[in-house]
Amino acid sequence: MKRILIALLAVVTLANAQNVKIKGSDTVLPLAQKEAEAYNKKGVGKVSVTGGGSGVGIACLIDGSTDIASSSRKIKMDEKLKLQDAGKKFKEVIIAKDALSIIVNPSNTVSQLTREQIEGIFTGKITNWKDVGGSDMKIVVYSRESSSGTYEFFKEFVMAKKNYTSAALNMPATGAVVQSVSQTKGAIGYVGLAYDNNGVKQLKVSYDKGKTYIMPSMATAKNKTYPIIRPLYLYYNTKDETRIKPFLDFCLSKEGQAIVEKTGYVPLD
Secondary structure, eight states, X not given: OXXXXXXXXHHHHHHHHSOEEEEEOTTTHHHHHHHHHHHHHTTSOOEEEEOSOHHHHHHHHHHTSOSEEEESSOOOHHHHHHHHHTTOOEEEEEEEEEEEEXXXXXXXXXXXXXXXXXXXXXXXXOOBGGGGTSOSOBOEEEEEOXXXXXXXXXXXXXXXXXXXXXXXXEESSHHHHHHHHHHOTTEEEEEEGGGOOTTSEEOEEESSTTSOOBOOOHHHHHTTOSSOEXXXXXXXXXXXXXXXXXXXXXXXXXXXXXXXXXXXXXXXX
C-alpha cells in the first residue's frame, strides 16, 4: 500500500510540474535556460524558455500564452490593471540580481565614465568621445528596444528618466548589442554582466561625480560597491502556483542559486 501511495504521489508531482513555459526578458534568458536545463534533468517536469523582452513576456502572461513572465524590471501599473481586467491574480518572485555593464569597443581609450557623462551620451548631449577624455571620434549609441526591461531600467536609474537620443540604434536582443559594439569603433552600449565577452570593453562607473570609479564584476556586485544593480523577476498567475512552484523552489534553492552565480548573475544571499 505504501509503495502504491508513493507511486501515486510521484505521478501527481510530475503532472503538477509538467510543461511550464517561460517567456520574456533577454537579460534573464541565459539564466532561465540554465535553471530549466538543470531542473529538466531531474525528471520531475519540463520547463521551456524563450526571450523576446520583459514587456513581451508580461503581455503573454496577460493573454495566457505563457505560464511565467521573466522580467528585468518591475511590472508596471498598466500591466497590473490589464491582469486585473483579465481576472488574473499574479505573484512576483525575485530569482537573482544583475549588474548592468557599460560597454565600448575594445579600441576605445576611455576606461571610465560618471553617471552624468553616461546620461549625456545616451540623451545625445555628448556626441564625441573627445568630450569625455577620449579620441576625436563620433559616439555611436546602441540601446535595447523599448519593450526591453533593461531599456526601461537604464532610462530610469542611469539616465534620470530622460529620453534616449533619437540617434540611438535600438537592438532587438542583448546579444545584438554586444555584437554591434564589438564591431563598431565609436560604439557604446549597456548589457547585463552575464552577457559580457572578450569582444567588448567594460567601463568603470562613478555615481559620486567622479570621486570613485567601480568596475562591474561579480565581486563588486556582491559587495554592493558597483552602483548599477537590479533585481530579476518572475511573474506568474496564482491559479497555476501548484504546477509552477516546484521550479520556482528549485531556482531559489542552494543548487539553483549556485547556477545563478555560475551563469554570471548575482545570487540573492
